[in-house]
Amino acid sequence: MTSGAGSTSLRSARAARSWSQADAARQLAALGRATGTPVAAAASLKTLLSRWENGHALPEPHYRSLLAELYGRSPADLGIAGPPPADAASTAPARLRAAVAAAAAVGDTGVELWWEQLAIAGRLDDEVGAAGAGELVRALVEQLDETLVHSLVAGHRVEVAAVLAGAAALAGAQELDSGRPDEAWRRYDRARTAAREAGLPEAVATAGQAAVLVDVGEPGAAVGLLERAGPATSAPAQVRLEAAHAVARAAAGDDAAARRAIAAAEQRLRRAPVDVAAPRGIPVVELADLHRWHGRTLVELGDATAVEPLERALAAAPRSVRHRAAVHADLALALAPARPLDAAEHARRARELARRIGSEQTTARLATLSPPP
Structure with missing residues (x-):
């Protein structure tokens, strides 16, 4: 300090x-x-x-x-030069002992407070994205990671890892939003390993990494990543993976496989109460999410019928600013060929929301749009 x-x-x-x-x-x-x-x-x-x-x-x-x-x-x-270097030989053992002791001191109450912090960070992220919640989420991830690294009891590690999986996945979404795919990849990778240790589905982090690969122009690698992941152990996780597969297949130009994947996601969502079945810390999957993923898939395929599911996604109950910005951006891209004025309005709204949450990714997606006549 x-x-x-x-x-x-x-x-x-x-x-x-x-x-x-x-x-x-x-x-x-x-x-x-x-x-x-x-x-x-x-x-x-x-x-x-x-x-x-x-x-x-x-x-x-x-x-x-x-x-x-x-x-x-x-x-x-x-005044920002930082503290002078300490004698590493004398302080390193003391630092390790202190870190192990601090991790051991975190009991059930401490873990529950971290869950509460994650819930607050998620609600704040819904409103202001990385621009307002990024530092809070980064600090939470660092604290959880430090605790997990120095936790010695298996049961305690599982509890901490469960919170870390959710926090790191949220951090990954924020980093991707902010136009830092390399950092997003690292955050999602940490979320995957934490989820694995906690015995939770890795679908949120895997789908996030697939989105990163699509974002940097590697949809084939995204498809491979998702295929290696295999089937998920819960309905919400499988819906998320199938939707991510649809977007990746569409970005790779595989029309038939993309449509099969999004249809499978929709059938599974309508069969199972996934909004109830999601484990703690795993975001629920709702119909509005599926509409957004369906629309994005069709946009990637250049299919003008993308407008219909995207408009349903936009008409749903209040969603996060990130969700709305993405839907407006996809609508702008879908409407641009036939309805340029409507596309321009959606692009304006998308950019406005992107500025609010610091979403460089949304702004970059709209860069290919031509101004309306």
Whole structure:
């Protein structure tokens, strides 16, 4: 954590340029792009800047370098140089003992509080996405991961791993939304291993990794990943996998297989009460989700009938901002050839929601649209 003097120095450097925190966040994001340094979206950076300037957190090393370059001062001058290195030989055993003791001290109450934090983070993510909930989710994942690594009792590890599986999957969705597929892949991979240890379905994380592969132009690899996953052990998990398979097959140009997969997902959803059967921490699958996946599949196939399921997805009970942004974006793409004015309106709404949650992914999907006549 930074000192008061350090945070004042960082704030003063910004004030010297007459920048608001939003201005500084945009400048820092632009510098990250120019130097090839991975950074959060501008909206998330504004939150980080506030924490750094108020002394609530110390920037990570790559942010320290960017801030030094941005303001033309050294990290020490800005008060963000970090603590001096300690004598590793003498402190490493003490750190390990402390970490093991801290993990052992987490009882049932602590795990239950983590479940509550995850539920709160999920609700916040529904409204503001990674822009407002990203830091909260990252902190929760790091805390859970640290505890799991140092937990020695099998039963305790299972309990912690269950919460970590949900938190890491949510972090993966946020990273993909923010245009960082490499980080999304790592988060989903952690969610998969945690789910496996907890004895939970890996479907959310597997489907997430498949979405990452589709997003980076590797739908064939996504299909292979999903086929290797095999059948899921619960109805909600299997519906999610079949829908992910449909999107991946469509992106790979396999029309018949894509339609079979989405039809299988729909039949399974209508047969089983998947909204009730989902294990704790696993997002429920509702008809609105299936409509969205169905529409996305048809968009990937270039099928104009995508409009119908997408409009049903949009008309459903209130959904997350991420859901609505994705549906508006898909509607814009589906309507563009025949109804360009309607497509432009959906694109406008999608971009508006994308800005709200810091979704670089949604903005990038709309980049191929031509302006209406």
